[in-house]
Amino acid sequence: MKIKAIRFAKLKVPLVTPFKTALREVSFIEDLVVIIETHCGQIGYGSAASTPVITGDTHQGMISVIKQFIAPKLLGLEIENINQLTHIIQTTVVGNSSAKAALEIAVYDLWGKLYKAPLYKLLGGGQSELKTDITISVDNIDKMLSDCQLAVDQGFDVLKVKIGNNLNQDIERVKAIYAGFASKALLRLDVNQGWSAKQTVQALQQLEHAGVVLELVEQPVKSNDIYGRSLEVKTS
Numbered sequence: 061m062k063i064k065a066i067r068f069a070k071l072k073v074p075l076v077t078p079f080k081t082a083l084r085e086v087s088f089i090e091d092l093v094v095i096i097e098t099h100c101g102q103i104g105y106g107s108a109a110s111t112p113v114i115t116g117d118t119h120q121g122m123i124s125v126i127k128q129f130i131a132p133k134l135l136g137l138e139i140e141n142i143n144q145l146t147h148i149i150q151t152t153v154v155g156n157s158s159a160k161a162a163l164e165i166a167v168y169d170l171w172g173k174l175y176k177a178p179l180y181k182l183l184g185g186g187q188s189e190l191k192t193d194i195t196i197s198v199d200n201i202d203k204m205l206s207d208c209q210l211a212v213d214q215g216f217d218v219l220k221v222k223i224g225n226n227l228n229q230d231i232e233r234v235k236a237i238y239a240g241f242a243s244k245a246l247l248r249l250d251v252n253q254g255w256s257a258k259q260t261v262q263a264l265q266q267l268e269h270a271g272v273v274l275e276l277v278e279q280p281v282k283s284n285d286i287y288g289r290s291l292e293v294k295t296s
Contacts, residue, residue: 061139061174062099066131066163068123069093071107077207080197082224082254084113092119094126094162098139102173106165108158114252114283117158125156130163139170193218193248198225201236208241217245218275224254231266238272247272251280257288 071091078087091107098104110119130152137145149163172179180188194216196207208219221237223230230251238247255263260280267274281288 061102061170063096063134063137063139064099065097066126066134067095067097068126069095070119078197079195079222080199081222081250082198082252090119092122092162094166096134096163096166096170098170102170104139104166104168104170104173106162106167106169108162111158115158117156122156122159122162125153125159126163129153130159134163139167139174142167142171191218193220195250196221196237198222198233201233204233205236205240208237208245212241212244218248219245220248220250220278222250222252224251224280227255227259227263230254231263234267234272234274235270238270242273246275248275248278249280250278253279253282255280257281257285 069092071093072088073090074088075086078085080086089109091109094106094108096104096106108117108122110117110122112118130149133148133152134145137148139145145167146164149160149167168179172182175182178188194211194214196204196211196219198204199207204221211219219237219241221234223233234247234249241247251260257280260277263280264277
């Protein structure tokens with residue numbers, strides 16, 4: 061099964077409930093779809109969203125980097141050589157994580173079709189089902205509590221709570237949600253780069269002191285603040 065061509069399409073899907081983060085508000089998902097065609101007629105599909113304020117990736121940027129740099133190295137190669145394909149995708153250019161992800165998804169889609177087996181089995185997994193969370197948009201406390209109740213009523217037991225636009229309000233939001241739903245669902249916080257490193261420590265200390273137990277806190281600081289620079293104190 062050799063790669064014959066790589067082409068693109070767009071997929072736009074409206075959301076039943078728009079979600080808000082510290083960086084943006086989204087009312088629909090618009091993905092770039094990467095389509096890999098093979099000489100035997102099989103087709104693999106992958107996709108990625110445009111997230112310029114998060115990763116810097118846009119649809120046009122993804123198309124350009126795939127067309128100009130990665131696709132020429134993949135054409136004619138065998139799908140069975142999955143390690144070779146993923147190595148090329150990951151090392152041909154620096155960054156461009158969304159473009160690489162879309163390509164890899166399409167390649168793995170074809171790899172599963174080549175061996176006529178579900179991908180989770182080929183990768184060594186034994187479970188055919190995965191549990192996911194539901195996103196609770198950042199909003200006023202009453203609205204967030206209402207959204208949490210709706211999610212729990214629908215059967216979700218893991219809530220991914222978006223915060224990050226105001227530290228003090230964020231802390232009160234999380235306290236209120238925990239008080240109302242700690243016995244019904246696990247809480248995950250997604251701050252979307254909304255806090256500094258110092259604010260992150262402050263918020264988590266206050267939440268811990270209030271007895272709030274969290275499963276995880278995602279992306280509290282700026283994506284390039286790997287070392288928590290805002291915690292450093294300058295001395296003369």
